């Protein structure tokens with residue numbers, strides 16, 4: 001895709017900027033793969049397995065003919081979690097740590113965490129798409145249970161759009177992680193009395209923390225301890241019935257070829273995660289942008305314009321990238337230039353892939369700001385010169401928006417810490433030559449289903465705006481309390497939003513002239 005695109009940029013960052021500099025928080029919950037944040041070490045459980053099972057429990061309600069159910073995060077509702085088919089705490093544990101955002105809701109987070117759990121813990125890369133829509137109510141029941149017979153399982157997978165061979169694959173791919181807990185399924189697993197397994201989890205294979213084909217090779221060689229294959233209660237040996245349902249042809253092929261197992265699981269997991277209610281349109285597969293600006297933000301400092309930002313070079317080390325020169329086209333046909341400074345390293349896939357981040361300024365790395373730009377010239381688009389090559393998205397450049405921006409004249413008019421009240425005057429600089437038809441602040445909240453909502457509060461043009469320089473005028477809005485917000489505008493008929501958000505906070509804003517705080 002062509003940068004910028006707020007939703008795709010956010011999905012791309014969550015997927016590929018996992019740990020290290022500018023790492024998103026999500027991947028940290030899967031690092032290392034045997035971590036389990038809901039109990040002391042040694043419980044025998046892992047977050048990674050929890051996410052994968054939760055995703056399956058969400059998807060398994062899908063009814064292909066009706067187009068209902070599927071991956072829509074309906075499993076976050078207590079009504080679904082309390083059903084016997086979803087026994088245990090996998091779903092409540094996982095959703096306890098999810099904070100949906102404006103661009104990435106519960107369902108995309110579930111799909112993303114599942115993807116990262118599999119990939120980061122030894123599994124194949126899974127093509128990931130975003131754009132799932134969060135359900136507002138529980139779906140109809142339909143998650144297969146171990147005591148059901150083979151024909152019920154085949155029928156349940158068929159209802160969800162998966163053939164018998166898919167069923168064997170999907171169960172094997174899922175059950176290379178985790179196991180069955182005694183406390184949840186005492187009729188399947190006895191007390192184990194193992195020192196490192198406080199939760200008495202009978203694992204599906206000997207390497208239950210990582211993805212590999214041992215679930216198949218141990219099954220075929222007869223050494224498996226999978227509690228759904230060799231459990232003492234044959235009624236609940238559902239993996240045995242499923243794995244053997246084609247005379248072991250599929251499981252033998254998995255046992256013989258780790259790469260066949262990995263590629264089969266990659267495509268089955270992708271299909272599973274992309275199983276969504278009819279009417280939901282997923283994005284294209286998100287691939288990493290080789291060069292990606294981020295956190296680009298303008299502000300007006302009276303007579304001069306300031307541009308903050310960073311740029312990421314995917315799958316490159318600092319020495320491979322070398323010197324980065326940023327060029328920008330201005331509104332007057334001129335070009336600006338600045339040498340950028342290496343800022344740090346971010347990683348993907350539990351550290352297996354690194355990317356190099358450069359900041360927009362050489363002199364103040366913490367703010368990554370270029371100062372003293374001419375506001376009349378402004379900035380239209382960025383290009384990067386790396387190893388003597390111009391990087392500009394095939395000629396279009398990286399478009400930026402300087403039609404409106406935060407003005408550093410914003411200030412606090414009242415601060416009453418005793419009652420937690422802060423009132424401020426937000427000043428937004430508007431470029432007078434821009435075709436800006438609406439200006440507003442965006443504040444985030446949530447609806448009755450926990451989904452993020454964004455409320456827009458208009459900022460109107462004053463009758464006599466302050467004019468700090470020939471290119472901009474100031475529009476103002478009284479804002480209160482210590483909430484954070486972003487600034488939005490409609491420019492040339494298109495909606496834009498700043499990325500960082502400025503909180504009304506005395507640490508960041510000075511007192512207005514004549515105000516004692």
Ligand code: HEM
Pocket residue numbers: 045046049050052053056087088089090144145146153170171173174175177178179180181182184185238
């Ligand atoms: C007939 C189909 C299936 C049945 C009957 C079944 C049954 C079970 C049962 C009883 C557990 C134990 C849960 C616990 O103790 O908390 C479990 C765990 C698990 N299942 Fe399945 N499962 C099926 C299919 C799948 C599929 C298709 C996937 C993923 C693609 C999957 C992924 C997992 C994972 C990762 C765990 C481990 C959870 C953990 O250790 O926290 N299962 N399954």
